[in-house]
Amino acid sequence: MAEMDGVYDLPYARAPHPIYAGRKIPAWEMIRHSVTIMRGCFGGCSFCSITEHEGRIIQSRSEESILKEIETIRDKTEGFTGVISDIGGPTANMYRLACKDRQTEAVCRRPSCVYPDICKNLDTNHDPLIQLYRKVRAVPGVKKVNVASGVRYDLAVESPEYVQELVEHHVGGYLKIAPEHTEDGPLSMMMKPGIGSYDAFKKLFDEAAKKAGKKYFLIPYFIAAHPGTTDEDMMNLALWLKKNGYRADQVQTYLPSPMALSTAMYHTGFNPLKPVRRGVSEPVDTVRGLRQRRLHKAFLRYHDAENWPLLREALKSMGRADLIGPGKHQLVPSWQPAGTGAKGDRKQAGHKARQQPGEAKGGKFLTKGVLPRRPTGKA
Numbered sequence: 490m491a492e493m494d495g496v497y498d499l500p501y502a503r504a505p506h507p508i509y510a511g512r513k514i515p516a517w518e519m520i521r522h523s524v525t526i527m528r529g530c531f532g533g534c535s536f537c538s539i540t541e542h543e544g545r546i547i548q549s550r551s552e553e554s555i556l557k558e559i560e561t562i563r564d565k566t567e568g569f570t571g572v573i574s575d576i577g578g579p580t581a582n583m584y585r586l587a588c589k590d591r592q593t594e595a596v597c598r599r600p601s602c603v604y605p606d607i608c609k610n611l612d613t614n615h616d617p618l619i620q621l622y623r624k625v626r627a628v629p630g631v632k633k634v635n636v637a638s639g640v641r642y643d644l645a646v647e648s649p650e651y652v653q654e655l656v657e658h659h660v661g662g663y664l665k666i667a668p669e670h671t672e673d674g675p676l677s678m679m680m681k682p683g684i685g686s687y688d689a690f691k692k693l694f695d696e697a698a699k700k701a702g703k704k705y706f707l708i709p710y711f712i713a714a715h716p717g718t719t720d721e722d723m724m725n726l727a728l729w730l731k732k733n734g735y736r737a738d739q740v741q742t743y744l745p746s747p748m749a750l751s752t753a754m755y756h757t758g759f760n761p762l763k764p765v766r767r768g769v770s771e772p773v774d775t776v777r778g779l780r781q782r783r784l785h786k787a788f789l790r791y792h793d794a795e796n797w798p799l800l801r802e803a804l805k806s807m808g809r810a811d812l813i814g815p816g817k818h819q820l821v822p823s824w825q826p827a828g829t830g831a832k833g834d835r836k837q838a839g840h841k842a843r844q845q846p847g848e849a850k851g852g853k854f855l856t857k858g859v860l861p862r863r864p865t866g867k868a
């Protein structure tokens with residue numbers, strides 16, 4: 490902690506390099522009023538390399554150091570209006586969480602402390618974070634403190650008090666969380682918890698919002714075409730989205746990135762989470778071809794008429810033509826709106842998706858870094 494404080498207490502200029510004078514820098518706009526409270530992540534998600542970059546053992550700053558930085562932002566950072574835009578790190582709610590036993594932690598070789606289940610040796614006490622939030626809110630001149638970093642929801646459900654504190658004081662209309670998928674096959678390759686954890690968190694979130702008298706929404710993120718994802722998995726995810734009234738506006742299709750375990754799956758076709766030996770390695774289906782990658786993305790955007798020809802063709806070849814039609818339980822209509830779908834699954838600029846029969850209103854959500862406008866008036 491002393492080393493972390495030492496680094497963060499250095500007298501930074503808190504301004505872009507003078508070479509950018511007068512220019513608007515989007516990344517700077519995002520971070521200039523945000524505070525990093527910790528580094529590292531013990532989540533171990535296969536597609537992410539934060540653990541490799543920052544370590545699996547969480548390094549937290551002291552409260553004093555964090556509060557001092559917030560006072561510095563208040564006093565010295567241009568344009569501060571009293572709003573801390575984010576207080577977090579790679580994961581919002583791993584502050585001061587650690588293995589109960591330092592010796593065990595030092596020799597432990599598990600790639601994740603929370604997958605397949607939360608390890609019984611992990612201390613999941615959120616009290617230090619709750620106390621920190623309260624102290625930050627009490628800093629004179631600070632009007633609002635947002636949590637924009639991703640919340641690890643399977644950890645958050647361990648502390649209903651934390652969820653209440655988060656919803657009541659630190660959510661601005663929407664909260665982004667990342668179940669990444671609904672199906673066990675791809676989730677096991679990603680080392681992510683089952684969708685049951687999302688349901689448990691949503692229940693707590695909705696209860697906390699109701700108690701606080703606010704109307705807030707969860708924005709779930711999903712990944713298409715991750716290694717180990719079948720066409721059927723994507724179809725089931727699309728059915729889940731429709732059933733729950735979600736329409737993803739921007740989605741991400743998996744791309745291999747340096748140092749991540751999923752990258753090894755993608756390039757070798759084997760599962761590195763199981764023993765890898767000549768002749769006995771577990772094969773993993775990887776989604777490589779352009780058509781299949783487009784199809785997986787199209788399932789995430791099942792509501793976009795541009796995708797309907799591709800989805801109809803795929804559903805027929807999967808033996809699921811029963812999902813084509815106007816019913817609430819069906820995924821795509823059998824008709825095609827004039828002027829759409831002419832380019833197969835390619836998106837046409839400016840096209841607006843239409844609401845389908847049986848789809849809940851207001852369920853549209855954006856993914857990957859673009860937040861909808863906050864609701865106006867008192868939430």
Ligand code: SF4
Pocket residue numbers: 531587588589593594597598599601602603608609610611612
């Ligand atoms: S024993 Fe459990 S909590 Fe401790 S480091 Fe290993 S996985 Fe994490």
